[in-house]
Amino acid sequence: MKLFTDWRHLSGAPQHAAIALGNFDGVHRGHVYLLEQLRKACPDCPLGVLTFEPHPRVFFRPQDPNFRLMGAEERLNALSNLGVEFVVQIPFDEPFSQFSAETFVNEILIGALEVKQVACGADFAFGHRRQGDVAFLENTLKAHGAGLTVVSPLSDSNGPISSSRIRRLLQEGYPEQAAVLLGRHWSVRGIVEKGNQLGRLLGFPTANIALRSLLEPARGVYAVRVRHPDGRVIKGVANIGRRPTINDGNEESRLEVHLFDFDEDLYGKILEVSFIALLREEKRFNGLDALKAQIAKDATQAREILG
Structure with a gap:
């Protein structure tokens, strides 16, 4: 083209x-x-x-x-x-x-x-x-x-099927309904940037991707599918939000993706993250241990949804 x-x-x-x-x-x-x-x-x-x-x-x-x-x-x-x-x-x-x-x-x-x-x-x-x-x-x-x-x-x-209607569905936490109108799952495509590596310390390393000028959907945890630059599609769980447990939410929203059964260097690579289902809304936990336990539950639920 x-x-x-x-x-x-x-x-x-x-x-x-x-x-x-x-x-x-x-x-x-x-x-x-x-x-x-x-x-x-x-x-x-x-x-x-x-x-x-x-x-x-x-x-x-x-x-x-x-x-x-x-x-x-x-x-x-x-x-x-x-x-x-x-x-x-x-x-x-x-x-x-x-x-x-x-x-x-x-x-x-x-x-x-x-x-x-x-x-x-x-x-x-x-x-x-x-x-x-x-x-x-x-x-x-x-x-x-x-x-x-x-x-x-x-x-x-x-x-009518419109961009504004799709935006509203994503902001209200209904990526499945938005996908019906789009004809595909809504996705964010971006370069993996270095984060503070807290996810790795919690046992769930994440790829960090900036939302740039894109819409911010409902904050929370999602089941996702991630397209690797080599064409592989990898299942995972992602969080969009301001990480209130870590820093009281005093930062810009970011997309953090944990890929299941995956241990390769992704820094500088371009990933496409497709949002399949919202698992839960963003919330603040009482310490890192509670957050780690919840992330484990989120990962289990995402695996079940993704099949």
């Missing part, structure tokens, strides 16, 4: 393509459905995605807590796995935030990309102060001989 990060220089980008517009955070089942409808509308067109980095919400509301379901690299990998042939990832900065809706369509979609078909959700809004809507997009594209596919949200019995 080809990646373009400057819409002004798209040498090598397919022309007359079918392009889906959106943030695609999580690349969930609703996003998959949108891409499927676009493919049906223009089956012989190269399939592309136009998205933004950072997420516009990060640009406009930098004080908000981290909310991303995945990083930019993980998003690209997920789109590639769905058969997307190229991605135009526009830097969402101050100059771009001032683009009018007309400029966005005429200069990027028509001028730079020469699109043949575009797809978006029914509530898609764009341009300075969100002045552009679906009706404007359709009329402007039509004037240049291009088409628009407006895709209604994919829904289940609880409503």
Whole structure:
């Protein structure tokens, strides 16, 4: 898959393509459905995605807590796995935030990309102060001989499948339900960093991974599956939180993963940790012995869940 990060220089980008517009955070089942409808509308067109980095919400509301379901690299990998042939990832900065809706369509979609078909959700809004809507997009594209596919949200019995709904489920401690909407288990991918090695002293060595700009799910202990860089998938138990027993919770939340039946050096390696089930909420224990005993129980329960 080809990646373009400057819409002004798209040498090598397919022309007359079918392009889906959106943030695609999580690349969930609703996003998959949108891409499927676009493919049906223009089956012989190269399939592309136009998205933004950072997420516009990060640009406009930098004080908000981290909310991303995945990083930019993980998003690209997920789109590639769905058969997307190229991605135009526009830097969402101050100059771009001032683009009018007309400029966005005429200069990027028509001028730079020469699109043949575009797809978006029914509530898609764009341009300075969100002045552009679906009706404007359709009329402007039509004037240049291009088409628009407006895709209604994919829904289940609880409503539309959306990134915000998945975030809420993860924050409330329901990774199994989030996985149904995502079409896969939610995961955190990151580099293993050196910690204080307290887990090793307790008999449960852990790999420490920063959450970076990702959403913090419900704090607590999870049954997880971990993908090693060599492709192995290893079962384990993980904690996300501020370790109140160790330091009264006076630190940023971190992800600590104990891999079952595993004793290899992981420092500097990139692991992908998939969250299968929440075992219990974060709590403070009366000393390290009580914490060690609980970790042993957590590990036993995680093994049972993971099979």
